[in-house]
Amino acid sequence: MAAYNKKTIEDVCVAGKTVLVRCDFNVPMKDGVITSDKRIVEALPTIKYLLGEGAKVILCSHMGKPHNIFTEGFGLTKKEKKAVEKLPEAEQAAAKAEYLAKAVKDKQKLTLKPVCDKLNALLGEGTVVFAEDIIGEDAKAKVAAMKAGTAVLLENTRFDAREEKNGADFAKELASYADIFVNDAFGAAHRAHASTAGVADYIPAVCGYLIQKEIGVMGKALENPERPFVAILGGAKVADKLNVIDNLLTKVDTLIIGGGMAYTFAAAKGLGVGKSLLDDTKIDYCKEMMAKAKEKGVNLLLPVDTGVAKAFPDPIDDANLEVTYVDVENIPADMEGLDIGPKTAKLFSDAVLSAKTVIWNGPMGVFENPVLAKGTIAVAQALADSDAITIVGGGDSAAACEQLGFAPKITHISTGGGASLEFLEGKDLPGVSCLLDK
Ligand code: ADP
Ligand code: MG
Numbered sequence: 001m002a003a004y005n006k007k008t009i010e011d012v013c014v015a016g017k018t019v020l021v022r023c024d025f026n027v028p029m030k031d032g033v034i035t036s037d038k039r040i041v042e043a044l045p046t047i048k049y050l051l052g053e054g055a056k057v058i059l060c061s062h063m064g065k066p067h068n069i070f071t072e073g074f075g076l077t078k079k080e081k082k083a084v085e086k087l088p089e090a091e092q093a094a095a096k097a098e099y100l101a102k103a104v105k106d107k108q109k110l111t112l113k114p115v116c117d118k119l120n121a122l123l124g125e126g127t128v129v130f131a132e133d134i135i136g137e138d139a140k141a142k143v144a145a146m147k148a149g150t151a152v153l154l155e156n157t158r159f160d161a162r163e164e165k166n167g168a169d170f171a172k173e174l175a176s177y178a179d180i181f182v183n184d185a186f187g188a189a190h191r192a193h194a195s196t197a198g199v200a201d202y203i204p205a206v207c208g209y210l211i212q213k214e215i216g217v218m219g220k221a222l223e224n225p226e227r228p229f230v231a232i233l234g235g236a237k238v239a240d241k242l243n244v245i246d247n248l249l250t251k252v253d254t255l256i257i258g259g260g261m262a263y264t265f266a267a268a269k270g271l272g273v274g275k276s277l278l279d280d281t282k283i284d285y286c287k288e289m290m291a292k293a294k295e296k297g298v299n300l301l302l303p304v305d306t307g308v309a310k311a312f313p314d315p316i317d318d319a320n321l322e323v324t325y326v327d328v329e330n331i332p333a334d335m336e337g338l339d340i341g342p343k344t345a346k347l348f349s350d351a352v353l354s355a356k357t358v359i360w361n362g363p364m365g366v367f368e369n370p371v372l373a374k375g376t377i378a379v380a381q382a383l384a385d386s387d388a389i390t391i392v393g394g395g396d397s398a399a400a401c402e403q404l405g406f407a408p409k410i411t412h413i414s415t416g417g418g419a420s421l422e423f424l425e426g427k428d429l430p431g432v433s434c435l436l437d438k
Contacts, residue, residue: 004215007206007436009046009182014055016148020178021046021208022195022431024185024415025061025115032114039187040118042415046184046208047123047151057151058143058177059119059128060195061185066110067103068161070133076100106159116153128153134160135173143177157195164193171198184208187416189431190423200434207435210415215432217412218359218423221391226356227253230388232348232379234259235362235396238282243425244361249292254299254355256348258340258364258375262303265290266328274308276337301351303328305341307365307372312336316368323371339365340375348375349382358383361394361424376400384409393420 023043028035050057068074076084080099084092116130128151131139142152157163162170171194175181181199183189188196189211199205207215221229231252233241238261248255257265260277267273268286293300307323308331325341326332340348345364352358360383364375383390384406392401392410395417401407414420419429 004219004432005438006212006215006432007438008212009049009206009208011438012180012204012206014050014053014180016054017179018056018058018143018146018177019050019180019182020058020060020174020199020203021050021182022185022188022199023047023059023061024187024210025059025112026063026187027115029063029109029114032108034114034118037118039415040115040122042210043184043208044122046182046210047119049209050182051123051127051149051151054148056143056146056148058146058154059151060134060154060157060174061112061115062158062163062188062193062195063112063115063156064110064158066106066156066158067100068159069103069106070136070155070159071161074100074103074161110156110159112153112156119151119153123151127151131155135170157193162194164191166192166194166198168198168201170194172202175199175202178203181205182208183431183435184210185431186211186214186414186419188419189416189429190419190427192430196431197434205435207432211432211435213412214414214416214420214423217389217391218393218414218420221357221359221389222251222424222426225251226389228355229357230254230256230351230355230359232256232258232352232358232360233362234261234364234376235394236260236277238264238279238286241362241421242282242285243427244421245289246292247424247426248359249289249296249298252298254301254351255293256301256351258303258344258348258379259362261362262306262340263337265302266331269302271328272331272333273337274331274333274335275311276306276308276331299351301347303340303344304347305343306331306337307339307341307375308332308335308337310335312338313366313369313372316366317370319370321369321371338369339372340378342374345375345378349378352379352382352388353386355386355388358386358388358390359424360390360392360397361421363396363400367396367400373400373404377404380404380406393417393424
């Protein structure tokens with residue numbers, strides 16, 4: 001586990017300098033309209049600080065998974081490639097051509113122009129100038145014309161194929177714009193791309209306030225937690241979180257497992273799980289983890305009761321779903337476990353309330369359905385009521401906390417689903433390890 005102690009924007013002199021800032025402006029969009037500006041708002045403290053210090057600020061980010069429309073001879077996306085491969089051979093060429101013709105529309109769907117408009121609305125009109133390309137003529141001219149205390153936002157970095165390939169020439173060109181690189185895109189920090197890590201090969205690199213907070217709070221919890229330290233894992237599949245379970249067992253006092261993952265553990269204990277989610281290729285792994293918990297003296301808490309229904313709700317938010325609660329030993333063969341039961345909710349909440357540090361990743365049930373959200377709400381409520389340091393990572397658990405209104409009472413909700421998971425796995429994050437040490 002990398003114990004990160006990285007230089008921040010306050011550790012370098014930025015006044016009068018040109019600073020390249022990698023943000024996470026990968027905001028949800030519908031029909032060209034930003035549906036949540038959370039990520040833009042969260043980027044403001046770093047941007048405001050730099051502007052206030054009199055820096056020239058160049059902002060960049062990716063958005064979505066576009067075609068590399070700035071790259072000559074660009075190809076299909078991974079998803080399209082798969083779709084084309086499924087077609088009869090005679091139809092493949094035409095399908096490919098159609099996809100490529102449509103790709104030009106990516107420019108409208110995944111341009112950062114709406115983000116620029118939003119930034120100007122938040123920072124004051126005229127603060128941020130939009131560049132129509134990344135390292136092309138337009139961007140170069142606009143960067144050259146910048147004055148201290150203003151910003152340029154470059155176009156979607158993934159329009160260039162070299163971004164995700166971490167192409168050295170592309171990274172070098174990006175770096176040549178600036179004196180200093182600031183990474184503040186925690187959500188992309190688990191990827192070694194040109195704008196998240198590559199540029200740090202050429203200019204001094206430090207973190208912005210967002211990354212500083214992420215690695216500060218989560219790093220302390222993992223390296224030097226106030227105890228008892230309780231981790232709660234949930235979500236759909238054991239396989240998604242294999243390495244997280246393994247790594248957390250070396251750190252925590254109590255590991256709680258709920259959600260769809262818990263049924264593979266129940267099966268590993270020899271219990272019948274009916275039609276519940278089960279990964280029978282991971283039963284041995286679950287046995288291993290139960291043995292590891294015992295060996296490490298970690299209190300492993302599994303559900304004692306569960307909410308079951310005849311079938312997975314369809315639609316997922318069907319509020320008329322009939323749910324009954326049974327002990328885990330008694331899951332009927334024709335029923336599916338979709339939430340933790342009330343006894344388990346109490347067991348888990350009590351563990352949370354006696355903790356000094358809590359990390360939570362993954363909902364306790366199919367929280368998208370109001371009838372099956374009870375377990376997730378109970379755990380979120382316990383985190384909200386607790387005086388402990390409470391950290392939520394994982395896209396769906398973070399969304400659950402926001403939707404249910406618990407977010408203001410949580411110490412830290414991570415802005416990066418994938419990145420926070422890799423952090424919890426103990427993996428190195430290329431977008432952080434490339435930054436200068438203090
Ligand atoms: P996160 O994004 O917080 O890391 P995951 O993506 O791992 O969480 O898992 C979230 C999903 O798990 C949700 O869509 C939820 O419906 C599903 N889930 C939780 N419990 C169950 C269950 N018992 N059966 C099936 N799906 C479940
Ligand atoms: Mg998820």
